[in-house]
Structures are given as C-alpha cells and as structure tokens.
Amino acid sequence: MNNTIVWTIAGSDCTGGAGIQADIKTLHNLGVKACTVITAVTAQNSSGVLEINSVSAEVLSSQLNALSAELPASVIKIGLLTNVQQVEQIAERLTFYKGNWPQAPIVVYDPVAIASCGDHLTEEDILVAIKTKLLPLVDVLTPNNNELQKLSGVYAFSWQCLARAGQVLLDLGVGSVAIKGGHIDIAAGYCVDYCTDGEHNYWLASKRINHSNNHGTGCTYASAVSACLAQGFLLRDAVSIAKAYINQGLSHQSLIKKARQKIENGAVWQGGWPVQAKYFPKVLVAHSTMANALDWQLGDNICSTYTFAKNFPSTACQSLGLYPVVDSVEWVKRLLAAGVKTLQYREKQLTGEPLSQAIEQVVLLGKQYNARVFINDYWQLAIKFDAYGIHLGQEDLLKADLAKIKSVGLRLGISTHGYYEFLQAQEYQPSYIAVGAIFPTKTKDMSNQIQGTATLARLVKLNTETPIVAIGGITLNNATEVLNTGVGSIAVVTAITESKSPESVIESFEQIFECC
Numbered sequence: 190m191n192n193t194i195v196w197t198i199a200g201s202d203c204t205g206g207a208g209i210q211a212d213i214k215t216l217h218n219l220g221v222k223a224c225t226v227i228t229a230v231t232a233q234n235s236s237g238v239l240e241i242n243s244v245s246a247e248v249l250s251s252q253l254n255a256l257s258a259e260l261p262a263s264v265i266k267i268g269l270l271t272n273v274q275q276v277e278q279i280a281e282r283l284t285f286y287k288g289n290w291p292q293a294p295i296v297v298y299d300p301v302a303i304a305s306c307g308d309h310l311t312e313e314d315i316l317v318a319i320k321t322k323l324l325p326l327v328d329v330l331t332p333n334n335n336e337l338q339k340l341s342g343v344y345a346f347s348w349q350c351l352a353r354a355g356q357v358l359l360d361l362g363v364g365s366v367a368i369k370g371g372h373i374d375i376a377a378g379y380c381v382d383y384c385t386d387g388e389h390n391y392w393l394a395s396k397r398i399n400h401s402n403n404h405g406t407g408c409t410y411a412s413a414v415s416a417c418l419a420q421g422f423l424l425r426d427a428v429s430i431a432k433a434y435i436n437q438g439l440s441h442q443s444l445i446k447k448a449r450q451k452i453e454n455g456a457v458w459q460g461g462w463p464v465q466a467k468y469f470p471k472v473l474v475a476h477s478t479m480a481n482a483l484d485w486q487l488g489d490n491i492c493s494t495y496t497f498a499k500n501f502p503s504t505a506c507q508s509l510g511l512y513p514v515v516d517s518v519e520w521v522k523r524l525l526a527a528g529v530k531t532l533q534y535r536e537k538q539l540t541g542e543p544l545s546q547a548i549e550q551v552v553l554l555g556k557q558y559n560a561r562v563f564i565n566d567y568w569q570l571a572i573k574f575d576a577y578g579i580h581l582g583q584e585d586l587l588k589a590d591l592a593k594i595k596s597v598g599l600r601l602g603i604s605t606h607g608y609y610e611f612l613q614a615q616e617y618q619p620s621y622i623a624v625g626a627i628f629p630t631k632t633k634d635m636s637n638q639i640q641g642t643a644t645l646a647r648l649v650k651l652n653t654e655t656p657i658v659a660i661g662g663i664t665l666n667n668a669t670e671v672l673n674t675g676v677g678s679i680a681v682v683t684a685i686t687e688s689k690s691p692e693s694v695i696e697s698f699e700q701i702f703e704c705c
C-alpha cells in the first residue's frame with residue numbers, strides 16, 4: 190500500500206458486490222488508500238434494486254468536510270448520484286477542490302446514475318444537470334453502452350459510431366472518455382473498449398467472457414482506473430490494467446466452488462494486481478490480424494509507407510546482455526573492440542550521404558565482429574546495407590514498411606513506455622521489446638514515462654518469449670536492481686559515453702550480469 194488516497198463518492202450496495210463496497214475492495218487490492226463518501230444506502234439483491242435511501246445534503250457535506258480537512262485525494266471517483274441536488278453539490282465541491290488544493294484531483298466518473306442494468310438508480314431525470322454541471326469537471330468518464338447512448342445520443346453499431354459518441358462526450362467538456370465494450374456488440378465474441386482524449390485513441394480488445402457473475406463490473410473498472418491514475422500511470426496504461434483486472438475478476442468465477450458462487454451473489458471478483466498475460470487485452474493496431482478479424486479499419490497517423498507484419502526473426506538468445514546505444518562510428522568501433530555483442534547506432538545529427546556512409550560502416554563493423562548491431566530510426570538504410578536489425582520507436586513504427594523489413598530478414602526491436610505500448614508492441618511479435626525509461630534520464634525527455642523497476646518486473650513476466658531490454662537512467666549503481674526484475678538486457682547511453690573508462694564500465698556491467 191502506498192500513500193496515495195482515492196475518494197469514492199458512491200452508493201452502498203448491501204450485497205457487497207458493487208458500489209462503495211466494490212470500490213473499497215478494488216482500491217485496496219490495487220494498492221491505494223480508499224476513503225468513502227456515501228451518497229445513498231441501497232437495498233438490493235439478485236432480484237434487483239429494492240430501495241434507494243439518498244443521504245441528505247448535510248450528510249453528504251459532513252463527509253466531504255471531514256475528508257477534505259485531513260485526507261485530500263489525488264483521484265476522486267464518482268459513482269451513484271441520486272438527484273439533481275447531489276449532482277450540483279458535488280460539482281460545486283469539485284470546482285473548489287480543483288481550484289484550491291495544492292494538487293488538483295483527477296476526477297473519474299462512472300455514470301451509474303443514468304442507467305444500471307434496467308434498474309433506474311435515480312429519483313428523477315438528472316441528465317441535464319450531469320451534462321451541464323458535472324461533465325465539464327470530469328477528467329475520465331467511464332460509460333457502458335447504455336450510459337453512452339443516454340449521454341451522447343449516439344447508438345454505437347459500428348467502430349466509427351463509437352468514435353463519434355466519444356467525440357460528443359468530449360464536446361460536453363469531459364477530458365477523456367473510456368467506453369467499456371462489455372455490452373457493445375459490434376464484433377461478435379469480443380469486448381472492445383475505446384478510450385480517447387480527442388488527440389489519442391486507444392482500442393483494447395478481449396474475448397468476451399460470458400459469466401453471470403458480473404454485478405459490479407462498472408464500479409470495479411472505474412475504481413481500477415482510479416487506483417492506477419493515483420499511482421501515476423498514464424490513462425492509456427490505467428485502462429489497459431483495468432481491463433485486465435475485470436477479465437481476471439470475470440474469469441475467477443469459473444474457478445470457484447458452487448457454494449462460494451452462491452455467496453458471491455452474481456458479483457464480479459475483486460482480486461489483486463493482474464499479473465497473468467491471458468487477462469490483458471490486445472491493442473488494435475492498423476492492419477493487424479486482430480484488427481482485420483474484427484473488421485476494424487481505424488488507426489491514427491499511419492503513413493503511406495506503413496505495412497503491417499508480425500513475427501520478426503529471433504535474436505537467437507533470450508538475454509541480449511549489455512546493450513550500449515551510441516551515436517558515432519568511432520564509438521561503435523571502440524565498443525565492438527571491447528567485446529560488446531549487442532549495440533545500437535543512434536544517430537540524430539547526420540543526414541544525406543554522410544549518414545548513409547556511416548550506417549554502411551557500422552553494419553560492416555557489426556559483421557566483422559559478429560555482433561548484433563541495430564540501426565535506430567533509418568530503416569530504409571538498414572535494409573539497403575543489410576543490417577543485423579532495426580530499432581523503432583512508437584511513432585517510427587507507423588512510417589515503416591514492416592513487411593519489407595521482415596521479408597529481408599532484419600530483426601526488429603520496438604521501444605515501449607508502459608503497459609499499453611508494451612501490449613501494442615506485442616502485436617508485431619518483434620525480435621525484442623525495450624521498456625523505458627526505467628529511471629529518470631538526462632539523455633532524452635522522458636517526463637511522465639518513468640516506469641520504475643516494479644512495473645518493469647511485471648512487464649517482464651507478461652512476456653517470457655520475447656527478449657526484453659530495459660533502458661533509461663541505468664548505471665552500474667542500479668543495474669543489479671534492474672536485473673533482479675528478470676530482464677535479460679540493459680541498454681545504456683551515458684553510463685558508457687560519459688565514463689572516463691568505458692572499457693572498465695563494460696567489464697563491470699559484465700560482472701553484474703554474471704552475478705544476477
């Protein structure tokens with residue numbers, strides 16, 4: 190448990206499966222402290238919602254006052270609001286917190302008040318108040334299909350419609366929308382979630398898990414997103430982890446005994462941090478096998494040179510060892526002579542003929558020393574000079590003729606920064622996946638994308654088939670901590686290029702590799 194606080198402002202579900210109770214379990218199990226503000230006490234069971242007792246404005250206020258005095262939240266998750274007065278009261282409070290707290294809280298709203306499995310958990314039509322007063326204060330909205338329709342007026346019968354519905358909600362002032370695909374039937378047998386902030390679009394697909402124990406999935410999902418955001422994950426990573434969390438919860442039902450199932454009373458399970466690859470969704474990438482199977486033809490920023498390919502040649506070893514990344518032919522020569530077996534040429538200054546000549550030389554040197562030399566960015570020149578491999582970043586991928594790279598037998602390494610990009614990279618089945626930045630680095634601006642070794646360890650366990658490379662801020666001092674995550678390779682720039690004695694640094698790294 191870390192010291193981040195999430196408030197959940199929601200209704201109590203006496204069965205313990207949804208509402209405040211599901212929120213507390215999810216937040217706690219995902220490692221944050223949960224504080225609660227109860228909006229209503231509901232009486233419900235498997236036959237439906239029997240009674241809703243809304244709390245008064247005074248009771249709502251007193252809870253908010255008590256918490257804001259001592260336990261301000263980094264994320265405020267909102268669920269059931271039962272009437273216009275509550276919507277207005279919460280909107281007023283959020284405006285104050287956002288304007289006055291030293292750090293404005295992130296607001297996640299799961300709009301359960303407007304439609305919930307046929308049981309209308311509202312005393313009156315509060316749609317107008319929600320749209321005009323609350324949504325402009327919401328950073329992440331997590332509607333299901335019914336809620337999406339009610340709020341946007343769009344019926345999502347195609348991927349384009351889903352994207353349009355998201356845009357309508359953004360136009361109402363919401364920062365980002367994470368639409369849950371659980372009740373959306375565009376692709377038979379699959380649940381596809383769609384998340385957008387208007388600039389970036391994330392599509393996450395999982396096989397539908399048909400299980401009757403699904404009560405509380407909406408609350409659990411929004412709480413999982415909140416727990417991740419509170420711990421500093423980017424939204425794209427938070428929605429990826431939350432989807433895995435729900436898949437884990439739904440899958441758990443088939444593992445538990447009949448008697449236990451009766452007690453669960455139709456509710457989804459709130460387990461621990463999802464660590465098994467099978468629960469994680471697939472990212473829809475342009476022209477991929479999965480995208481084609483789902484007849485999904487969207488995709489941002491694709492260049493005319495892009496083609497999709499997967500299953501790139503292997504590097505023939507799971508652990509690539511020390512992997513220096515350097516920017517000159519001189520460095521390549523020196524490090525190969527020092528015995529380095531994996532290396533990257535990352536040139537950011539040269540262009541035209543000098544660049545071409547440099548890459549030709551680097552490739553030749555790699556062959557002379559029988560080393561794995563990757564060329565960063567310049568995939569056409571890497572193909573031209575028959576390099577060992579190419580390293581591409583996320584943006585570079587959408588410009589590259591991947592089918593050509595694969596057909597000529599070049600290895601492909603892909604950069605990733607967090608869960609979402611890691612899942613996305615897996616769709617290409619590259620020769621290795623790089624994860625960064627592990628620590629802060631002065632070599633490149635990686636703000637908001639520092640992964641730490643805990644996330645690295647979890648990502649390494651998600652894919653034991655592809656070699657994983659850790660990069661960013663790695664030195665001799667923290668290399669053991671990095672290798673203890675199980676990662677097989679460490680990429681470094683300044684640890685070598687700024688050292689007075691690069692050869693002895695290489696030797697020390699090699700010793701650390703041997704010990705771990």
Ligand SMILES: Cc1ncc(COP(=O)(O)OP(=O)(O)O)c(N)n1
Pocket residue numbers: 512514533535565566580581582583585602603604605623624625633658660680
């Ligand atoms: C091993 C390794 N990992 C990550 C990177 C970063 O590549 P990219 O995202 O393409 O950024 P630039 O290096 O081009 O700035 C890398 N080069 N090597």
Ligand SMILES: Cc1nc(C(=O)O)sc1CCOP(=O)(O)O
Pocket residue numbers: 514604605606624625626627629630631632633635660661662663680681682683684
């Ligand atoms: C080039 C690069 N890519 C990164 C990523 O996370 O994708 S971090 C990084 C810089 C690595 O340099 P140093 O070893 O000096 O920290």
Ligand SMILES: [Mg+2]
Pocket residue numbers: 565566580581582585
């Ligand atoms: Mg690059």
